[in-house]
Amino acid sequence: MITIIVATDFSDVAENAVAYAAAAAKHSKARLILFNSYALPHHASNTILPASSVQKLIDDNNNRLQERALDIAKTYGIEVGFETRFSFVGDELSDVLKKHEADLLILGMGAKTLEQDLIGNTTTAAIKQLKFPVIAVPIGAKFEGLKKILFACDVLRGVPVQILKRIKELAISLDAEVEVFHVNNAIDELQSGERGLSEKDAIGNGLAGVSYYYKNVKSNAVIKEIAKEIKAFDADLLIMIPNKYGFWASLVHRSKTRVMASGLEIPLFSIPL
The missing domain is CATH 3.40.50.620 (HUPs)
Structure with a gap:
């Protein structure tokens, strides 16, 4: 259980x-x-x-x-x-x-x-x-079933198989559709590069059997774009993978996952690697 x-x-x-x-x-x-x-x-x-x-x-x-x-x-x-x-x-x-x-x-x-x-x-x-x-x-969020799940990820870093498996299981259990959303200021690399294509194929294989969409946006404002997409997709749940920074990097980087968590109107599901 x-x-x-x-x-x-x-x-x-x-x-x-x-x-x-x-x-x-x-x-x-x-x-x-x-x-x-x-x-x-x-x-x-x-x-x-x-x-x-x-x-x-x-x-x-x-x-x-x-x-x-x-x-x-x-x-x-x-x-x-x-x-x-x-x-x-x-x-x-x-x-x-x-x-x-x-x-x-x-x-x-x-x-x-x-x-x-x-x-x-x-x-x-x-x-x-x-x-x-x-x-x-x-505050104010209620569980009434989750029909739309927004998975915001960095496709260029790769999406681990175990993460996709968990999202697939969740989507199937809830009969939900998934949008895989990627924001990067080098989106042209993703669209034309072999690595970008292989990662998209991996996502497709990992979410096989689930109704899912793929969307990417070219922008430097990652948090702002995710917030906009939550409303555009009418998402019930946001999923993110918190990245681990080293000590010195943590002094200048704020986790996008943590920042998103403190400014959302829908629940955030943080799945660590």
Whole structure:
């Protein structure tokens, strides 16, 4: 059985992601695990509390998470577990994913802010640091089936077979159509070069049996073009492969995947290599 982990701190953004995850779990007959990483409230951490008071705060949080899990199980008719840790969420995610042998992590994504764009947040950090599939769900996004999937990729770098396999499986399970979208300022090379043609053939072979389209655009503004194509294609989901930069390059490069995640109105599915 597929296992989906969804993190919540009970905020509106996180609870929207929980609802999305629950609906997706119902569709795929998956098991859902609610994860909450609990830290003491600021006012409590600045005071000296007896151990009994701290334990009560932890117990109250556990009870709240358990009640939420029971409610979701009843509402959606799915198997729901829960796990809470007394730590910061980013420190615990990797361990929780391993413990439950998870297949997918779903996290909420707040509205785009300058601070997020510059330093990121828990969700963009997970995309960057975890070598694990992550769906970032913006506030307001709902899972009502996914009929149009936009796969934005760098064809000139090549698209791994395992990535195409995962996209094909997803499209078939959802009865969705896929658009493979490529943006590059050297698109003429892609159209006429042997390597470009071989990569297009590889994509065709990898997505055989799926209704898919291929589109490329010549531009230096990759993020802007992807955002435009989301609206033009009326996509329900954006898929991207986060590229790993070396240390020095990371000082001047911001991951396009992370930037897109913090500025979308549809979920972003980040599939690492």
